Amino acid sequence: MSARILVVDDLAPNLHLFQAKLAAEYYDVLTARSGEEALKIAASERLDLILMDAMMPGMNGFEACAVLKGDPETWHIPVVMVTALEQTKDRIRGLEAGADDFITKPIDDFNMLTRVKSLLRLKMVTDQLLSHTGHTVGNSRPILQEINRKRGRVLMVHDQPRHIEKLVTALSEYHDVEVETDPVKAVRRAKGNFDAVVVSFVSNGFDGLRICASLRFNQESRETPILAIDDPENQARLMRAYDIGINDTVMRPVETQEFMARINSQLRRKFYADSLRENFNENLDMVVSDPLTGLGNRRFFERSTDPLIDALNSRGIPFSVIVFDIDHFKRVNDILGHDMGDHILREVSARLVTNMRAVDIVSRYGGEEFMVAMPNTTEAEAVAAADRIRALIAGTPIYVDGEALTITTSAGVSQVFKDEDMREALKRADAGLYRAKHAGRNCVFGSEQPKAA
Template sequence: MSARILVVDDLAPNRNLLDVKLSAEYYDVLTASSGEEALEIAAKERLDLIMMDIIMPGGMNGFEATRILKSDPSLYHIPVIMVTALEESKDMVRGLEAGADDFITKPIDDFNLTARVRSLLRLKMTTDQLMSHTGHTAENCRPMFEKIQGRKGRILLIGDEGGQPARISRMIGEAHEVVIEYDPAEAMRKAKSHFDLVIVSLVAKSFDGLRLCASLRFSAETRDTPILVIGDSDDQQTFVKAYDLGVNDSIMRPVETQELRARMATLLRRKFTADSLKENFNEDLEMVISDPLTGLGNRRFFDRQVEPLFDELKDGGEDFSILVFDIDHFKRVNDMLGHDMGDQILKEVAARIVTNMRAVDIVSRYGGEEFMIAMPGTTQDEAFFAADRVRQSMAGTPIFVDGQGLSITMSCGVAQVIPGEQLREVFRRADTALYHAKRNGRNQVKAADLGRTESKTATAA
């Protein structure tokens, strides 16, 4: 993945080493020799990741620079990896408290560097997508991301009984809901019941951790669930296989509490951000294709849904027909009773139409008080009788709104699609039939002319 990374270190050899390693992976690398210079570059350049050395004598250290970055509304969303030769947990804690997202210790091996960088860049990419989709800027999206970071996750721990899982669970504490499983088959079954993160031991004696990871990635229900694996530092080949199978991150034994929590936090933030992106997309899609009042599809939904029917008919597919319903005297109802009551009537009309149509029929509110229906595999005569069934249902039973019974009727135009017609053409024929139904007294169904001289009408008895 292409990205721009800022490397911050007071020593030129360290900067050059990381520059070479990251450039070899085709990243665009910028460098800074102090915390102050890093802040200046971050304010001017678009960055996807910052690798910050902790100890920089004679100027602003990594802790201070990270704290300032994370307090800046326009920069706080950029992931920061702390780079240090120190391995004491107090330095890890201090780095995380300053706002760092992860850390890596010197000497830096290529495998660990690649894993850390890719994990944080995926998080950055997902956050950028969410900001773009919601229209947020870096300055105003902080509450959204703080809410995501504050979510409690469901974690599934899989390992040997009496071994690692219980200890890992204690490290996680009460920040998340933790479920421990020792049997791989049962673990797979549980993993399909919505977990936000699965932690798998690669050193388990009772099952093959790599095979379990492969199964998790193969299953449709768990394909997108983040996987964190735990293994031995001297078994890099197993880690390589795990990443080839699609695991998201790794941690080596002995597991440090702060390192574990940092890895988990990154994966959970990415998972929750992706979930938010999906939810937001689905909400937007729902708004685009559905009518918020009745819950039916809207005009755009209808046009998209019927397009394949026209294509199939051109290729000799089955007949289908279009119905256009309109509520009689609806403007008068709105003027006399008010728009709130008019809305209630529209909801009830929509419900009755759906109740009287088949599951395969495409039902939409096409606009105002007009409803459009496509009936696949239906001739004009068959569609005519279906339309009259809806009309009778509407006319035969009052609609009750706020305890008041209202007599509502509908008129309808029906047209079978002629091969070669476009939607606008068949709509025009059905709408013309509807117009004649209304002119002839309303509360009736009128069939469009199919090229014959006769036409058909159904009226109230």
């Protein structure tokens, strides 16, 4: 019930390995044994990400990627090139073909899942931008390319600037780069108009984790993408960094093309999100966004489910709704204050939207209540998805002022039925939420089927 990923490799053991690893993270995985087969699947299936082996007989991964990126209907799908080749020329060849990122064999699970999650977030924001502006995939490419050409402002935090001279030189060709060696000044400067921050975790003069925690605590830098530089053996530290809220990592020794691909992905996502906000501001009478979380609001949810109702009534395509509610949120607000309450709302929102499918409609319905509509999904499938998200939120602490805070949610689920008033389906979902609250919270309940007339 999560994102749909296509894995392309001519070797069956590699396909099975990828499929097992991604399915364990609840991704919907499709497979192809050749570049030609991958193109056919991409033309007929909705995909959120493609993992493409570079070296295959017949049409290789570079060639297949170039075709995908040249097709008006598939150019927007992120492609990660999987290769055993580490030469710079092969990285450049992948970039020229349009690849968004790289994974080198043998596959490291942590690195692979980091790449997947980062690019799925980019795909989600791209889909949101297209949806909100009313453009189709086919006619939107010039618009997004114009956004991609924007020069960003990047702050690089490292106490040994000479170690990153090569990266600064390469990045400065496309973006405005500033380097800061003092951690206190770095946190203060990041409150300015920066589009991304790169933080070294291998510096001797400061704790990179502490800098990232401060950036996420400050209102002015809370949404700024963070890319961390670290050594591959420090996975425990990197996992802690992701809990704090960094967006991506690059491992030493840092390869310039890889670094450029990673930072450009973060900048694109930032620029698309900025474009979304600008679009909202220019059309205040049509605003459908919650200003605190950036999610759609009640009006957005109601508008977005109209096509699902039409598809249900005309073609019998099912869909289900989920109501999430943060447990004991009033107590959190009373104890920690409304600023911290807002931080928790934003964090829960981010976890909801990054762990649902790109086609799912996620909205803040009001207060601490969130609504999700899941197209082509039965109630049983939606209950399973809701319970997975509930467990994820409860199992990953939210850091508030340096302290780990456990937040739980309860949820009610209901499938919408043909020719039914949407309000009735929402009432059943609310009833499921009520049962979850009275069962002790931090759980999910489906609804009772509507009685036959």
